[in-house]
Amino acid sequence: MQPHTVAAYDAELKDLDGLVGEMASRTRALLQEATRALAEGNVERAQRVIAADAAIDALQHRIEERAITTIARRQPMAVDLRHIVSTIRIANDLERIGDLAKNVTKRVIAIAEQPASIKVAASLAPLAERVIDQLEAIAAAYQGRDDAAALEVWRSDGAIDVLHTSLFRELLTYMMEDPRSIGFCTHLLFCAKNLERIGDHATNVAETVHYMLTGDILSMERPKADASSGVDPSREPGRA
Amino acid sequence: MAVEKSLTNEALAVRPQPAKAAKVMARGVDVHYGAKHALKEVTVDIPEKGVMAFIGPSGCGKSTFLRCINRMNDTIPTCRVTGKITIDDNDIYDPDLDVVQLRARVGMVFQKPNPFPKSIFENVAYGPRIHGLARSKTDLEEIVTSSLRRAGLFEEVKDRLGDSGTSLSGGQQQRLCIARAIAVEPDIILMDEPCSALDPIATARIEELMGELMESYTIVIVTHSMQQAARVSQRTAFFHLGNLVEEGPTELIFNNPRDQRTQDYITGRFG
Numbered sequence: 001m002q003p004h005t006v007a008a009y010d011a012e013l014k015d016l017d018g019l020v021g022e023m024a025s026r027t028r029a030l031l032q033e034a035t036r037a038l039a040e041g042n043v044e045r046a047q048r049v050i051a052a053d054a055a056i057d058a059l060q061h062r063i064e065e066r067a068i069t070t071i072a073r074r075q076p077m078a079v080d081l082r083h084i085v086s087t088i089r090i091a092n093d094l095e096r097i098g099d100l101a102k103n104v105t106k107r108v109i110a111i112a113e114q115p116a117s118i119k120v121a122a123s124l125a126p127l128a129e130r131v132i133d134q135l136e137a138i139a140a141a142y143q144g145r146d147d148a149a150a151l152e153v154w155r156s157d158g159a160i161d162v163l164h165t166s167l168f169r170e171l172l173t174y175m176m177e178d179p180r181s182i183g184f185c186t187h188l189l190f191c192a193k194n195l196e197r198i199g200d201h202a203t204n205v206a207e208t209v210h211y212m213l214t215g216d217i218l219s220m221e222r223p224k225a226d227a228s229s230g231v232d233p234s235r236e237p238g239r240a
Numbered sequence: 241m242a243v244e245k246s247l248t249n250e251a252l253a254v255r256p257q258p259a260k261a262a263k264v265m266a267r268g269v270d271v272h273y274g275a276k277h278a279l280k281e282v283t284v285d286i287p288e289k290g291v292m293a294f295i296g297p298s299g300c301g302k303s304t305f306l307r308c309i310n311r312m313n314d315t316i317p318t319c320r321v322t323g324k325i326t327i328d329d330n331d332i333y334d335p336d337l338d339v340v341q342l343r344a345r346v347g348m349v350f351q352k353p354n355p356f357p358k359s360i361f362e363n364v365a366y367g368p369r370i371h372g373l374a375r376s377k378t379d380l381e382e383i384v385t386s387s388l389r390r391a392g393l394f395e396e397v398k399d400r401l402g403d404s405g406t407s408l409s410g411g412q413q414q415r416l417c418i419a420r421a422i423a424v425e426p427d428i429i430l431m432d433e434p435c436s437a438l439d440p441i442a443t444a445r446i447e448e449l450m451g452e453l454m455e456s457y458t459i460v461i462v463t464h465s466m467q468q469a470a471r472v473s474q475r476t477a478f479f480h481l482g483n484l485v486e487e488g489p490t491e492l493i494f495n496n497p498r499d500q501r502t503q504d505y506i507t508g509r510f511g
Contacts, residue, residue, distance in 0.1 A: 009508065075467050077494050078508040199316040217495030 001079075008205075012070045013080070016063065016087045017143065020094075023059040024139035027094045027101070028132060029057065031198065032102040033197040035128040037108045038191060046105035063091040079177045086212035090142065093201040093208070095227050097135070099195040106189040113116075117184035123170055124188065126162045127195050134160070134202040150209035153202060154218065160199035167192045168228035176233070182196035196226060263288035263428065263458045264309060268321035271313065278304045281323070282480040286475075291450055291459045293469035293490065296479035299509060302462045305479070306430050309460065310346035311339055327428070344371055347421030351433040353413030355405030355420075360397050363405040363416055364388060366423040383423055391419035392449050411442025418449065422457075429453065431461040435468065440449050447472050466506050470494045478502045 004010050005185055030052055030179045037045035067084045070076065076084055111117040141149035171192070207218045262285035271279035278289045279301040285293050294302035304313065311332060313319045325332050332342055344367070349504055353364050364384045367373075374380035384401075393415040395451035397408070405416055414434060431450075435443040438451050449474050450459055469476050470490060477487040478497070497503050504510055 001502055005510060006506050006508060077466060077470075078503055080507045081495070159481055219330075220418075 005138075006074075009074050009080075012066070013083065016066055016070065016084065017057060019063045019066065020087050020090055020173055021139065021143055023056060023063065023091060023094050024135070026052075026056055026059065027097050028135045028139065030098055031101040031128070031132055031135065034104045035125070035132070036120050037105050038128070039118075039125060041108065041112050041121070043109050043112045044159060046108040046112075049105040050102055053098045053102040057095060059184070060091045060095040063087055079212075082212045082215060086208045089208045090205050093204045097198050097201045100198050104191045104194050105183075107191050111187045113182040114184050116181065117188070120171070120181070120185065120192075121188060122173055124195065127167060127192060129158065130163060131195050131198050131202070133138055134199055138202050138205045138209065141206070145213060147213045150206045150213070154206040154210070155173075157199050157203045158225040160196060161224060164192055164196040164199075165225070165227045165231070167194075168231055172231065172233055185212055186219070243381060258385035261288055262286060263327065264460075265329075266305070267307060267324045268306070269305065269321065269325060271301070271308065271322075272320045273316065275316040278482055281306075282484045284477060284484055284487055286458060286460060289454060289456070289474040291454050291461060291476070292475045292477065293506070294460065294477050294479060295464075295466060295469050296485075297505065298378055298464075300342045300479040301482040302477075302479040303432055306460060306462050307434055308404075309428065309430055310343050310348055312343075312348065316337065321348050344424040345426050346428045346430060347424065347426040349414070349417050349421055349429065349431045349434045351415050351436050353410060353437070355408070355413050355416050357404065357406055359402045359406050360388075360408070360416060361401040364423045365420050367420060369377075371424055373424065385417040387423040388416075388466045390422055390453070392452075393413045393419055401464075409442070411438050411445060414438060414442070414446060415449065418446075418453075422453075426457065428458045428460065433458065433464060436464060467495070478505060480505065 005177045030049055033045060033052070036042070037049060067088045070084055071081075074080070086102065132155060137149060137156075138153045140146070141153060171189050175182045175185045210216065210218055265285035266282055266284050266286075269282040270277070270280060282301075282305055294306060296302045307313045308321055308325055309327075309332075311321075313321055321333065327342075331337075354493070356366065361384055364387050365374075365380055368380060368383045371384070374383055387461060388397065393412060396412060397403075397416075405413065408416060414437075418429070418434075433443065435446050438446065448463070453459060461469070461472065473490045475488065476490045476493040478485045478493065478499070478501070479500050486493065486497055486502045488498075493502065494506060496507065
């Protein structure tokens with residue numbers, strides 16, 4: 001795209017992009033750390049994640065502030081307006097992702113006393129990896145202005161839902177087999193749900209990137225494959 | 241899995257608008273100033289009632305086209321207009337047409353307020369008087385009062401209608417010019433950058449006034465302020481180098497224009 005006649009305007013937009021990029025990579029790192037803390041049952045690591053979330057919240061505020069200042073100063077139109085509004089929306093989704101990752105680590109701390117939980121927590125790893133990949137892909141699609149890549153992220157969310165549903169069944173089975181596992185399995189269920197929600201936020205970002213690039217709003221109908229809310233424990237095969 | 245697009249842009253383009261006939265139709269309009277080809281094959285419909293904005297960089301032809309609509313270009317000896325422009329299906333370049341009558345039906349407001357060096361009352365009364373619109377003195381007073389009222393000026397000047405029009409502030413003068421245009425009962429009001437000499441408050445008052453007047457008149461405004469076009473108009477046309485590049489619903493032009501030149505202009509990327 002041609003540069004703006006006012007070069008400072010381009011610099012402001014570039015700064016915003018830099019902040020979004022930084023926030024995306026910090027959020028992804030936070031989730032990676034939270035996942036490791038979960039897999040290791042590592043309370044110290046979990047506490048570091050909780051502390052690091054504050055930096056992500058601060059970035060969201062900075063992005064919002066910069067975006068609003070740019071709107072006030074430049075009265076952006078068309079692609080520029082969509083770009084700036086998109087940075088606010090994306091920062092909002094990333095902030096939520098940070099909170100969800102933080103919530104996972106709080107649960108790591110809650111179940112740390114039960115060694116049996118670490119073995120079961122390993123089941124969440126494929127879901128976590130998948131979600132981290134989605135975050136990486138959508139951050140790249142944003143920076144590269146790649147609509148096809150954004151749509152790919154949007155479509156891939158179904159796979160996360162499938163993983164989440166199967167985890168739900170698996171954890172339910174553990175709980176039915178051994179009631180002593182109900183406490184930590186419930187925490188792990190929430191962890192799985194958090195990861196699934198992070199996937200949803202990644203698709204939100206994908207929708208925002210698509211809107212930013214094309215001006216078209218993707219319909220609300222997204223490929224949904226999360227069937228966990230329809231799972232009936234009384235019909236689960238593990239029932240005694 | 242198929243990605244369903246919402247109809248954002250498509251829906252805007254075909255959004256059911258109140259069935260408005262085109263008030264002004266231009267077909268293949270070319271304008272030459274001597275050897276200079278100022279306007280190239282402009283074809284556009286201006287719907288009845290509402291505001292249509294013409295935007296574009298200086299020298300793009302937007303004012304030239306505006307001036308074709310009331311044949312103001314006739315006053316420039318080297319100017320040659322070809323193509324067809326109709327108002328209510330009547331060809332306004334018909335040799336039998338009375339240009340004075342045309343200009344009464346198509347009023348004009350200019351960049352710089354240009355009241356006559358006469359009283360406020362006389363500024364407004366002049367048009368109706370020469371066009372024979374008032375049968376009596378009270379009739380004329382009634383026209384002057386209602387025109388000033390519709391232009392949102394009456395309350396400010398009612399006690400000094402005898403004062404000179406030029407004694408008013410810039411914003412008041414511009415509203416006086418609008419009252420003067422309205423007084424001869426036009427169908428169409430052309431505005432050529434009506435706010436560029438006004439401060440933000442006077443500008444806001446004119447914009448507010450346009451919002452009221454568009455209920456009764458077809459307004460065409462040329463403006464250098466994109467924000468103003470976005471605020472006041474329902475349709476926008478973008479001109480560049482004598483071509484009408486893109487025309488459509490204002491939201492569409494400012495949110496997601498189709499043509500790269502429009503995009504570059506409205507986002508401030510023209511070198």
